[in-house]
Structures are given as C-alpha cells and as structure tokens.
Amino acid sequence: MKNLVDIHNERCIGCTRCMRSCPMEAIRIVDNKAQLFKERCIYCGNCIIECHKNAYKVYSDSFANLSKYKLNVAILPIAIYGLLNNKDDLGGICATLKDYGFDEVIELSGIYAFMVDRILDYIKNDDKTYILTHCPSVTRLVTKKYPQLLPNLLPFNPPFEIAGKVYRRFFSEKYQIPENEIGISYISECLSNFIVIKEDIDNSSIDQVFLLSDLVRNISYKKIEEVKAVKKGIFFAKIGAFKYVSNNRDILAVDGIRNVDTVLEHIDIRKIKNVRLVEAYSCTGGCVGGTFMRENPFVAKWRVNEFINELYDGEDFGIAIQPDDYYANEVTSEEGVLTLSNDFREAIKKMKRINEILTNLPNIDCCACGSPSCRAFAEDVVKGLKTIEDCRMRKGGN
C-alpha cells in the first residue's frame, strides 16, 4: 500500500522539530531528511503541526472519484464549529461543498449527542476507569503502549464511523438508492481520523476522506440553507464536553497527547482512582486543535462557545441509530512495538549495551545526531540504524 503520509525531501531541511515533537519517538533524521517509522506512529499529527517547511505530504482523495457514486454525502467534522462565525457560515460551507459535487452535507453533533447517554449507561456497569474512544490516536496509544488497558477502552466506534453507517442507511431509504451506490466522504480535521479510515478502508463506513484545510480555503460565505445541529453535540468540538453535558464529577478531561500519556500511566498504576471516564483527546483543546484546522485551538474554542449561544436547547436529531452502528470491533493489542527484541535475554543484552554507549554520550539531548535523545541514539546504534560516529558532541570525538 502507498504511504498515506510522506516527506517532501526537497522541502525537508532536517531541522529535528518534528522528531522532537513526536511522543512515540517514531521519527529520525537520516541524511538530513526526516524519516517516519510507521510501526510506532499513533497519528497524533504533532509532526505536521510542528513542521515549518510544510514538508509533510498527506495523500487525501481526489474529487474526481465523486463521479463513481450516484449520491455523494459529505460528513463535516465536529471541529467545523471552531471555524464558524455564526450559523449562516455553516450554510456557506454546505454551499461550497455542493459546488464540489456533493449532494448532501451533514454534520456530527446529532451523533455525538446520541452517544452521551449510551456511554453514561455503559460505564454504570462496573467501577472500571473507562477511556473514551472518540479520538483514534488515544486508542492507538493504548494498543501500542498500554495493552494492559485495552479492557478499559469503551467498545464504541468513533462518531464519524457511526455517522457513515447511519446516513448511508438513511439516504438509501430516502432516495431509494442501493447502499453501495452512495459515496460517503469525511472531511477530516485531523490526521488520526484520516489515517484510521484510509488504513482500513474496506471495513470503514466511509469511502473517501478529504482534508478540512484543503476545503475551507475556498469557502463562499453565502447562506443557502438551514443546517440542523444538536446543541448538546456541538460541545464535543472541544475538550471537557462530556463533563459539561453530563454534569458528572468523576469524568477526567485531558488534551494533548503527552498529557494523555501521563494520565494513562497514572491509571495503569492506579494512582488515579474514582475516575469513571477519561475524556482524552490527542490534540490541544480537543478536536478544534486538529492537524488540519488552520485555526488556533483557543480561538476555535471561543468560536464554538459563541456558536452554541446562538442555538436553542433540545433540537431533535430524529434519525434512528442501531447498536450495530456504534459497537466497535474488538481492538487488538500491538504489544511489542516498543521492545528491543522478541527474546527476553537478547533484550537485556541490548539494554546493557545501550547503557554502556550512554556513558560516552554527552546526555544533553541536542538531537544533532538525528535521534530524539541521547538514549534514543544509543538504542539506534544498538539497532544498527546509526553509528557512534554520528554523535557530534561525543566525548573524545571531533
């Protein structure tokens, strides 16, 4: 399969920014160019946000593919509310999308609102600390780094997956078109949503993914139609929504992938107790901080608040959602991506070698060698990715 994310070698200057921002140490600089190690990546998008040379290329779909389907449905991400000045703007965005060739444009607040009660019901069953699965990066982090917390993940699909299933059925009935002739496109606000859909496109309810940043550039803010939105769901564009709408004290909200990592660690060693649900988002501010938002997350949060004030309570969603739509397939552990070797004794040997190499390194984590820390560099030497001469600050070196 073609890579979904690539690096423009002519743009990359090997500055180490992306590498240092990566929470999984999945990036190295080799021959002055960034290189991604896919098996470690959790698609948080920090690298893309940090890159000041625009060297990351994301391969989204082509609008030409829309002609393959009889009816095209565009799903707007919940973070879209962080870009709107008022309710008319939403109509403007719909108009723009229809110019691109979409027949129907829907947004996600109804799905988010629907899931609130499902989730609150589910976590009543026992006293585990559950982890919200709205953000695929968080799910990835659990499968790769905290496999022992897999039972703590809620068994629910992310909202865009649910929307894909629900609206495919809805529009198929409405227009009397077979389900497979409807093309569902998701306009993604972040890298993780984009990649989870594309990677498993055969099992996803979404057929194509476009990037929000590519679309909003050409928005005409002309009002054409009313778009139905459910107030309770719009809160989910930003962090802390769950706590707010459910008025529940034992929900912990955390944003930013490194903070999420710390919180998961605390849950793992049971340092955090009495928390029933962890509302975790990889991006700063929640979905409004997405990789392809092109708006400061705090400004976007403010816009969401402004937008919510314009809406009335209790707007009804009115489309049936079945348990099959929201229950997810079991997530499998990816234990082992962080280990030095499959063989325990071999791993200990390597660890010893790493420690020996480290004693000769400056331990200032300057990153000039192209590894994110001195320790990571020592690991890379043991793995054979680098040689000790690559360290420019080495004691006794040149």
Added chain:
Amino acid sequence: MTVSFEFAVYHEDYHNAGVASSEIKKYLTQIGLDPQLIRRIVICSYEAEMNVVIHSYGGKMVLLIDDNEIRLEIADKGPGIPNIELAMQEGYSTAPLSARERGFGAGMGLPNMKKNADVFEIASSPQGTVVKLAWVII
C-alpha cells in the same frame, strides 16, 4: 547478564516525583516484560519514590534486571522508621501536612509494596531505611 539503573530521589521534590517510575516503566517495556508484571513493579516503585520524597532526607533507587528476576532497592539517608510494624498497617501515616495537601500520605505505601512484590524486605535505622523488593520472572 545484569543491567542496572540508578535514580536519585530528593526530599520534598514533588515536581519530579514519579519521573523515575516512568523511566522504570519505559525500560521494563523495552525488555518485553509482561504488562501485568510491569504494572506491579511500577506501583511499587512509585510508592517507594513517594515515600523517599515525603519522609526521608533523600535517597536513591536502584533497578536491577537479570534473566531470572527484577530487583528494586530503595535506600534513603534517614531519619528512619521508628516502628516498622505500625508503618506496615494500612492507613497508618506519619506524612506531614505538605504531603497530604498534595493528595499523598494515605498510609498505603508500604502495605501496597508488600502486596505487589514477590519478595519484600525492610530494614530501618536512624541512618536510613532500606527496602528491597524482588519479582521472579517465570
């Protein structure tokens, strides 16, 4: 083949409390230990680290990994535990207000360590306390 790691822990350094345990977790994950065993070890190292931060004049933690077992040795520079039997009781705490204000000092540290380690040894004098923990790798 034995690998060892040493971590310094300072008195009342709440800001960095838990950092050593995070690192321990990282290294144990890298050698491919069972996640459930890692959890037990890290629970102990965290409790031990906090104990040193709260109660002692500072000390160090040593992690030793070999083919058959994981050992964790925590040694501080005093002032020692006057009554170990009492300290081993759940809920018994001598933590100062400064620790309790931060949500620590519930009196579960030593009992938790004993519960989660395969081998638990403790010795204390006014010159310092030494806790030795070990886990067998099956």
